[in-house]
């Protein structure tokens with residue numbers, strides 16, 4: 001599973017990291033002097049060689065039967081991944097708050113503390129089912145709190161409710177009194193969520209995080225850093241249109257997608273982004289960092305691992321897509337969002353021991369839900 005290593009070079013001690021780093025390779029003969037170089041330019045020959053490599057490794061496609069298995073059992077392949085690696089695979093992100101200051105504490109948030117305390121006193125977070133009786137099927141219901149209404153779904157008669165929202169609403173909706181809500185989708189074992197909770201001391205902050213791997217979610221929930229007063233981790237498949245998110249539309253300030261959309265079959269990406277877009281408040285942001293076209297990981301795939309154009313399956317059954325900037329722009333703008341940032345981060349990583357060079361390509365996007373016109 002060597003292909004999954006979405007990390008860059010850390011800044012030195014005490015250094016403030018520039019966006020996309022600031023170590024530039026001006027003299028190619030110095031390439032093995034450091035472990036990584038930022039913002040590298042590709043030559044035309046290099047780009048052409050990468051294109052040829054992709055044509056080669058895409059020439060033969062995985063058979064239809066196996067493709068169905070990888071799709072239907074996608075969560076199981078990720079469960080197996082986390083059973084093996086637990087929380088030792090993906091490193092915490094030194095770049096997180098430089099690239100996405102939206103996740104860091106907001107300036108002048110002290111006034112929110114008072115608001116938060118007021119809200120707590122008022123006991124706003126009780127969220128109960130207000131409509132419909134038992135036995136109704138897949139019908140949207142709402143349960144209300146003074147500050148947040150959550151969407152729920154009931155199981156058909158005679159079946160057990162497998163998702164947690166209904167149960168949550170009957171008790172208490174986590175984060176209902178928060179003033180700043182972040183939702184991370186495909187959170188894995190919490191390598192983004194835990195740094196946010198550690199760094200962002202905004203008393204109004206609440207972090208929701210989900211993954212379709214129950215093994216990963218369990219690792220998040222059982223971590224000593226997991227604080228149910230500030231965070232709610234739940235199992236959720238972002239492609240499952242019948243499974244509601246436990247938060248209502250227009251309630252989330254920031255949606256975070258870090259190396260997760262690439263794990264989704266391309267023909268389900270648009271609907272997944274549309275749903276997430278609806279959860280955002282007006283003015284809310286969708287943040288993404290993911291694999292870019294011709295990243296080293298794409299060029300390393302062998303013939304027979306390609307599922308469809310730029311979409312591959314790894315040896316362990318997990319899948320990965322390699323995006324262009326335009327494709328991501330289309331996904332987000334079709335979902336009604338406005339571009340704030342859509343950048344390619346090209347980095348040269350170096351294995352000095354083996355004298356190897358590895359060209360990484362990541363894409364970083366920020367798209368905003370338009371503000372409502374003032375009346």
Ligand SMILES: C[S@@+](CC[C@H](N)C(=O)[O-])C[C@H]1O[C@@H](n2cnc3c(N)ncnc32)[C@H](O)[C@@H]1O
Pocket residue numbers: 004074078090185186187188189190191192210211212213216236237238239257258259260263264
């Ligand atoms: C490459 S890992 C990244 C994990 C995490 N975002 C990180 O950066 O450490 C991709 C994650 O997406 C999750 N995932 C893949 N497809 C998903 C889906 N349809 N719904 C929810 N999570 C999904 C996987 O279980 C895995 O945890």
